[in-house]
Amino acid sequence: MQSAAFRLFFDRFFSRLINYLGNNECQATIPEAGACESTVTLTRVKSFTPTVCGPSAEQVPIRWRGEVQHVLISEEQIARRIRKMSRDIVRDFSGREMVVVSLLNGTVLFLADLIRNLSLPLRLDFIGISSYGNGTQSGELVVTKELRLDVEGRDVLLVDDILDTGKTLVRVQKMLTALNPRRIKICVLLKKEARRINLIEADYVGFEIPDIFVVGYGLDFAERFRNLPFLGVLKPGVYQNPVPTELVSKRNRVSHS
Numbered sequence: 174m175q176s177a178a179f180r181l182f183f184d185r186f187f188s189r190l191i192n193y194l195g196n197n198e199c200q201a202t203i204p205e206a207g208a209c210e211s212t213v214t215l216t217r218v219k220s221f222t223p224t225v226c227g228p229s230a231e232q233v234p235i236r237w238r239g240e241v242q243h244v245l246i247s248e249e250q251i252a253r254r255i256r257k258m259s260r261d262i263v264r265d266f267s268g269r270e271m272v273v274v275s276l277l278n279g280t281v282l283f284l285a286d287l288i289r290n291l292s293l294p295l296r297l298d299f300i301g302i303s304s305y306g307n308g309t310q311s312g313e314l315v316v317t318k319e320l321r322l323d324v325e326g327r328d329v330l331l332v333d334d335i336l337d338t339g340k341t342l343v344r345v346q347k348m349l350t351a352l353n354p355r356r357i358k359i360c361v362l363l364k365k366e367a368r369r370i371n372l373i374e375a376d377y378v379g380f381e382i383p384d385i386f387v388v389g390y391g392l393d394f395a396e397r398f399r400n401l402p403f404l405g406v407l408k409p410g411v412y413q414n415p416v417p418t419e420l421v422s423k424r425n426r427v428s429h430s
């Protein structure tokens with residue numbers, strides 16, 4: 174049996190180790206908290222997509238303890254990883270003006286941190302696309318905002334929060350391809366491999382995570398928790414009893430015609 178102190182030491186040590194390795198093109202897996210056997214597997218991989226399994230050693234801030242079960246990826250880990258991704262993007266896109274196309278709403282925090290690290294000339298636009306699913310299941314895709322900038326002949330960086338089944342990115346990639354850009358590269362903060370139903374890969378990936386529903390840093394559950402500065406997992410009770418999402422009814426939508 175492990176004591177709580179040992180577990181804390183273990184978590185802190187390996188969280189630091191993983192942060193360090195994160196800058197050195199490695200992949201790491203941390204065992205789940207509470208697991209009896211503590212083993213760590215470190216595998217060298219060609220492109221860096223760290224798998225973060227099990228809670229981070231970071232404590233959930235007091236304000237969020239009622240609803241958030243644990244921190245999966247801390248603010249510091251996110252910031253460090255985004256700096257590294259930005260360097261890769263700058264290297265690949267230098268010499269031409271790029272158009273960053275970001276998907277609303279989940280990318281807001283990620284995008285802001287990403288582009289402030291991109292020391293390149295760029296133009297920014299958004300596509301609103303939503304899967305009006307219930308809770309943690311995705312539903313039918315609805316385009317809520319069209320692209321405004323012309324991307325013909327341009328280098329496009331398509332940014333999304335998470336690549337899960339792949340439905341969203343496949344749909345947007347098709348929409349963009351029809352506009353004849355020079356090339357499209359895809360950048361996501363997170364990817365989950367388990368539920369992929371479409372053949373699509375991202376060129377830049379922050380973290381690969383296991384098949385669990387995460388919130389924070391722009392990602393929501395029933396439109397809440399986007400403002401968490403870290404990525405976390407909610408307590409089961411929150412998923413079971415969501416506060417209903419209130420959307421503007423068609424009758425009340427502002428008309429510009």
Ligand code: IMP
Pocket residue numbers: 279304311333334335336337338339340341342385386387388392393394
């Ligand atoms: P996909 O179309 O299945 O790849 O899913 C993409 C969209 O599903 C993302 O842009 C998110 O809005 C949502 N999504 C998928 N997994 C999660 C999650 O774990 N937390 C929050 N949103 C998620």
Ligand code: MG
Pocket residue numbers: 276277278279280334335
């Ligand atoms: Mg989204």
